[in-house]
Amino acid sequence: MASADLVTWIDRTKCHRDRPMEVLCLGPGRTGTDSMRVALKTLGFDDCYHGYSSVMENPPDNYLWQQAMDWKLKGKGSFGKTEWDQLLGHCRAVSDLPCVLFSKELIETYPEAKVILTHPPKGFERWHESCCETIVQLRDDWKRTLFGLINYEARLTRNTFFRSFDAFWRNDFRTNARAVYEEHCTSIRELVAKDNLLEYDVAQGWEPLAEFLNVSVPETEFPAGNDPQNFFSRFGAADRRRRQESISGILKVGAIVAVGAAIFWRIRTMQ
Structure with missing residues (x-):
């Protein structure tokens, strides 16, 4: 994953596919998806899209992800190969949410790509616990939710990441995890030779x-693997950068207001 400080602001709607899509890694989050991203890039499948890509690396991706989710979840608008190539055209592989929410669509859009279904390396129960200790805890953190109200990037990325998470797990991960996981695996096996x-x-x-x-x-x-300590360290670094940007923005606005007030006062005293 790129450093939280190395953030780009690329408008993917102006992009196109410049390399073939070769690997679709469609296991749910916390099944080694970050390790798979690094592994696939090491094997030459660069870049590999991951949940961190939109959350921490190129926030404008979230505009297209929201469009894709509006289409899939609400039947609003359209989202086809042109849009997928705009969003993922710089990648030879994908892993993790939000891509996994669109497993069927990606398999149909890129039929030549090989498909990998990752399973929890330590079994279902430990995986379920890991998800609750990381993603669910992060989603339920009211301080981060509140911060999203004042920081545009945090709100934009949070809306995509957790919207895709909740949609995939039918809005109740703790209760639905096993059933959805088994249904997802069955679906992949039916869709792929x-x-x-x-x-x-x-x-x-x-x-x-x-x-x-x-x-x-x-x-x-x-x-x-992306253990809980590493997981929160990455999100913490992104949060610190966003807070610093928010403070900087507030100070700039304050400075402009102060200068404007000083000029106004000076003009009034000269009259």
Whole structure:
């Protein structure tokens, strides 16, 4: 993932596909999706889109994600290959939400891409606990919700990330997680031919992944997971940057108001 300080503001509506989409990693969040992003980039599938891409790296992506969700969830407008190529045209691979919410659409849009279905490396119960300790806790943090009211970027990114999360888990992760997870896996298996699908656990390391993608096994260690400490560290860094930008913006407005007031007062005293 890019540093929280290295934020771009690229308008994807002006972009197009400049490389083939080759890998769709469609396992739910916290099943090694961040490790998969790093692994796929190491194997040459660059860039790999991830939830962090829109949350921390290029916030304007969220405009297109909101358009995609309005289309899927509300039947509003349209969102087809042209829009997918605008949003994901710089990527050879995808992983994590919000992409996973659109698994069927991405499989149909990029039928030549290989599909990977990641499973929790430590079993369902530990995975469920991990999600509650990270994503659910972050979503339910009232301080971050309040901050979103005064910081445009925080509000924009939060709306996309948690809207896609809640939509995927039918608005109740704690209750629906197992049923939705099983339904999702069944759906992927039905949509993808067996020889084009790898069901994978990141604990398996490089070999099955490299074999499936027909690439050489790297000499480096398989990338470590996105543990809760790392997860909150990344969001914390993004929050600090946004707070600093908000403070800077307030100070600039205050300075402009102060200068304007001084000029007004000076003019009045000269009359």
